[in-house]
Amino acid sequence: MTRACFITLEGLEGAGKTSRLADLKAFLEQRGKTVLATREPGGTTLGERLRELLLAPDQGSMAPLTELLLMFAARSEHVARLILPALEAGQWVLCDRYVDASYAYQGGGRNLGAAPVAALEALLPARARPDLTLLLDLPVELGLARANRRSAADRFEQETVAFHQRVREAYLARARQHPLRYCIIDAAADPDQVQAAIERAVERLL
Ligand SMILES: Nc1ncnc2c1ncn2[C@@H]1O[C@H](COP(=O)(O)OP(=O)(O)O)[C@@H](O)[C@H]1O
Numbered sequence: 434m435t436r437a438c439f440i441t442l443e444g445l446e447g448a449g450k451t452s453r454l455a456d457l458k459a460f461l462e463q464r465g466k467t468v469l470a471t472r473e474p475g476g477t478t479l480g481e482r483l484r485e486l487l488l489a490p491d492q493g494s495m496a497p498l499t500e501l502l503l504m505f506a507a508r509s510e511h512v513a514r515l516i517l518p519a520l521e522a523g524q525w526v527l528c529d530r531y532v533d534a535s536y537a538y539q540g541g542g543r544n545l546g547a548a549p550v551a552a553l554e555a556l557l558p559a560r561a562r563p564d565l566t567l568l569l570d571l572p573v574e575l576g577l578a579r580a581n582r583r584s585a586a587d588r589f590e591q592e593t594v595a596f597h598q599r600v601r602e603a604y605l606a607r608a609r610q611h612p613l614r615y616c617i618i619d620a621a622a623d624p625d626q627v628q629a630a631i632e633r634a635v636e637r638l639l
């Protein structure tokens with residue numbers, strides 16, 4: 434039996450992470466895996482409460498470091514209570530956003546840089562490092578247009594195009610720094626093509 438894997442989906446708003454995660458869960462279950470699908474910020478009761486604070490449009494701005502620390506507070510709870518126990522029980526874990534989102538949004542979008550994110554990441558256990566990160570990449574305007582069609586804008590979706598451009602660039606820089614872990618997927622393509630590319634990438638872990 435192969436070891437349970439930890440797979441993260443990353444990308445801009447509207448990239449298709451939520452839709453593809455559901456299909457990927459079904460694909461893995463067809464292969465006989467038990468799968469936990471979860472998201473960040475969130476996943477636990479406390480994490481979902483922190484998510485509400487972090488995303489509420491009427492929250493207004495917060496200091497970038499406060500935002501980063503709240504993301505990691507939610508993540509610490511998520512890792513300890515959900516992700517590690519699932520992996521240790523042999524379940525595959527699929528997570529809609531994870532540490533790389535902090536590099537992209539707080540490090541890149543909010544201009545904090547990578548150092549504070551790396552310092553917090555170092556506090557997480559080694560087993561909580563993803564085996565594969567699927568970066569659903571697409572132009573900013575396309576992602577925001579899709580996200581706006583879906584629902585009212587949250588605190589991040591209200592940000593400028595320039596903010597989201599920095600987020601995208603920070604994600605692509607992470608992918609260049611971690612070429613073995615990352616797989617960049619063209620998320621502007623049709624859903625079927627995106628799903629096929631994801632399944633090819635995941636097949637290597639099976
Ligand atoms: N490849 C695609 N082409 C066109 N529309 C898509 C594609 N993938 C997702 N969508 C649509 O875009 C919107 C955002 O998708 P979603 O999965 O919620 O993205 P995310 O979780 O990355 O923000 C949804 O309305 C979804 O149906």
Ligand SMILES: Cc1cn([C@H]2C[C@H](O)[C@@H](COP(=O)(O)OP(=O)(O)O)O2)c(=O)[nH]c1=O
Pocket residue numbers: 444445446447448450451472473474488504529530531532533534535536538539580589590
């Ligand atoms: C996990 C994480 C998320 N975020 C942001 C990115 C998203 O805008 C938001 C989560 O919203 P979410 O609804 O999950 O994103 P999407 O619209 O793509 O489905 O939180 C960070 O800024 N840093 C982080 O570490």
